[in-house]
Amino acid sequence: MTAVSQLICSVIACLGFAIIFNIQKDKLFWACFGGFISWGVYLSAVACGLGDYLSAFIAAAVTTLYAELMARVCKTPATVFVIVCTIPLLPGGALYRAMDYLVHHYKTTGETEGIYAFCFAASMAAGIICATLTTRALLRPSSNTKQE
Amino acid sequence: MTRAEADKILFIAVSMGEALLGCGAEVARVEDTVSRIVLSYGAESVDVFSLPSTLFATVTFNGFETKTQSRRIRSVSTDMTKLDRLNELSREICVSTPDPETVEARIEEILTSPHYPYALQVIAYALVAGGFAVFFGGSVTDGFAAALLGAQLRFIESGFRKLTSNKLLVALMWSLTGGFLASILVAFQIGEHLDMISIGCIMLFIPGVAFTNSIRDLFVGDTITGLSRFIEAVVLAMTIALGFTLAGFVH
Numbered sequence: 001m002t003a004v005s006q007l008i009c010s011v012i013a014c015l016g017f018a019i020i021f022n023i024q025k026d027k028l029f030w031a032c033f034g035g036f037i038s039w040g041v042y043l044s045a046v047a048c049g050l051g052d053y054l055s056a057f058i059a060a061a062v063t064t065l066y067a068e069l070m071a072r073v074c075k076t077p078a079t080v081f082v083i084v085c086t087i088p089l090l091p092g093g094a095l096y097r098a099m100d101y102l103v104h105h106y107k108t109t110g111e112t113e114g115i116y117a118f119c120f121a122a123s124m125a126a127g128i129i130c131a132t133l134t135t136r137a138l139l140r141p142s143s144n145t146k147q148e
Numbered sequence: 149m150t151r152a153e154a155d156k157i158l159f160i161a162v163s164m165g166e167a168l169l170g171c172g173a174e175v176a177r178v179e180d181t182v183s184r185i186v187l188s189y190g191a192e193s194v195d196v197f198s199l200p201s202t203l204f205a206t207v208t209f210n211g212f213e214t215k216t217q218s219r220r221i222r223s224v225s226t227d228m229t230k231l232d233r234l235n236e237l238s239r240e241i242c243v244s245t246p247d248p249e250t251v252e253a254r255i256e257e258i259l260t261s262p263h264y265p266y267a268l269q270v271i272a273y274a275l276v277a278g279g280f281a282v283f284f285g286g287s288v289t290d291g292f293a294a295a296l297l298g299a300q301l302r303f304i305e306s307g308f309r310k311l312t313s314n315k316l317l318v319a320l321m322w323s324l325t326g327g328f329l330a331s332i333l334v335a336f337q338i339g340e341h342l343d344m345i346s347i348g349c350i351m352l353f354i355p356g357v358a359f360t361n362s363i364r365d366l367f368v369g370d371t372i373t374g375l376s377r378f379i380e381a382v383v384l385a386m387t388i389a390l391g392f393t394l395a396g397f398v399h
Contacts, residue, residue, distance in 0.1 A: 002285075009283035009291075013351070016275030021172075022227045022263050077235050079174065080228045083357055090356030093284060093347060095381075099389035117359070125363040 003043050010039040010088035018084050027080070030070050034085025038063040042089055052116075053123040059089055060127030068135040082128060089124055091117040149190070154209045156248040158217050160255070161185040164241075165196070165203045166219040167255055168234050172226035175200065175365070175373045181238045188242040199373055200224065223313075226357075233258045273352060274299040281348030286341055293339025294348030297329055301349060316387050319353060323388045326350075327395025346392055353388060355381035 014035030018028050041062045045055035067081030094117035101110030165182040169175075179196045182205050186194045192208045206216040237254055240246075263269070277298025282291040304325050308318045326349050334342045359381040365374030 006283050009279040011279075013276050013279035013283060016272040016277075016279060019264050019268060019272035020226075020276070022229045024229050024232070075236075076232045077177070079177075080232060083226070083228070083361075086360070087356070088283070090360055092351050092354040092356030092359075095356065095359055095385045096347065096350050096354050096389060099382075099386045100393070103386070103389045103393045118363075121360045122363050124360050125367055128360075128364060129367050 006043070007036055007039055010035045014084055014087055017087050021084060023080060023084060027070075027074055027076065030074065031081060031084040034063055034066055034070070034081055035088050037066055038085050039088040053119055056089060056120050056123040057127040057130075060086055060124040061131040063089075064128045064131035065135065068131065072139075078132070086124065086128070091120040091124075094120060149209060151212055153248075154207070154212055154215060157186060157189045157191070158205060158207050158215050160248045160251045161207075162203060162205050162217045162219050163252065163255055164234065164238055165198065165205070166221060167259055168231065169198065169200065169203060169221045170224055170259075171228075171230040171234070172224055173231055173234075174361070175370050176368065177235075178203065181235075184242050185238060188245055200377060227263070230258055230261065233261070270299045270302045273302040276352050277301070277348040279348070280351040281344050284344060284347050286339075286344030286348065290339045290341050290344040291348070293330075293333045294345045296338070297326065297333060297345060297349050298352060300329060301326055301352060305353075316384065319384055319387045320391045322353070323350075323391025324395050327392040331395065350388060350392070353384075355384045359385075 011032045014032045015028065018031045023031055038059050042055050042059035045058050046052065050058070063085045064078070064082055067078045067085055070081050071078035094113055098110050098114035098117055101107075101113055161182045164185060165178045168178045168181060175198045178198045182196045182198075182203070183194045186205070186207050190209070192210050194205065194207045196203070196205045198204070201221050202218060203221065204216065204218045206214055208214050234255070237251070237258065241251060264272070274295040275298075278291040278295030281294035282288065286294070301322060305318065305322050308321045312318060327346060330339075330342055330345045330349065333339050333345060339345050358377055362374045362377035362381055365371075365377060367374075
């Protein structure tokens with residue numbers, strides 16, 4: 001039940017951010033669907049017992065592959081999709097909690113939360129980079145895909 | 149090619165770089181785009197270095213001395229439509245090398261192209277805040293309260309932006325107001341959990357994208373960019389936490 005409501009909410013939040021980041025109307029649906037994919041993959045990976053960091057890596061990598069695919073379909077830089085689709089994964093909550101604990105003098109909890117946020121973001125960044133490099137290596141850039 | 153033409157070409161190339169950085173492009177993309185543009189106009193060699201806040205390009209054209217131009221980027225607001233269109237334009241420039249005046253006009257046209265209407269942005273803020281409040285485990289009423297507050301924050305934020313250009317001060321002021329309004333909502337029993345409503349609104353402004361992208365920059369070798377964005381994100385997150393804490397004291 002939580003998973004379903006989280007998936008719905010991640011799509012809603014993605015739609016909001018897609019509008020804030022001014023993504024064109026024809027790409028809004030695909031951007032939101034990417035949000036669904038990223039959180040769906042993350043939840044499935046966690047359910048398989050892979051742990052948070054590895055799950056973040058896999059979810060970010062799968063989402064980036066999706067973004068690279070959609071970028072080619074919609075003829076737009078992949079970043080457009082990567083930024084919005086990975087939003088449900090971003091450790092914004094953990095980053096806030098870390099700072100919140102530190103401001104309240106809970107130094108140890110704050111540090112733990114901060115390290116978690118950092119490692120989580122690093123796993124995601126690694127996933128995004130691996131997927132980007134793989135697609136670039138596999139698909140030689142053609143004349144209409146200059147970058148990414 | 150005359151010296152004035154060479155100047156003009158370098159000018160449009162750095163203008164393109166500046167425009168790209170201003171709408172949130174990665175520095176690697178900016179460096180790549182600027183060098184491709186000048187090379188397609190027949191430059192002999194080019195060196196571009198970009199940080200999120202500055203851009204330098206030095207170009208050598210056949211038979212001239214070297215030329216350098218730099219730009220300072222003061223504010224960034226992520227705009228994917230502009231990024232997309234600028235990217236398309238730069239591709240077009242490299243293929244057809246139109247005359248610099250046309251390019252300048254096109255860049256200007258893209259930069260002044262409209263955003264989604266204000267009302268829709270207010271709804272978007274509400275969607276993000278409400279969505280994340282429930283996402284983090286709040287009830288549906290919490291989601292509703294957060295959506296209400298999120299929509300308010302769009303007005304509050306743009307109001308504070310007019311008062312000061314300092315990003316941290318704006319963040320401190322909206323988080324202070326946001327935290328205060330959240331406790332008022334809970335006091336009037338619109339929404340149950342103060343922390344869930346707060347986190348929904350915080351997700352609107354917490355630099356999650358910047359935080360993750362800064363680590364991405366570090367991994368691909370743009371170390372200075374990565375570090376500066378990382379520190380920026382951490383300081384901003386700290387400011388937001390401070391704002392909500394102070395609001396808690398008032399409450």
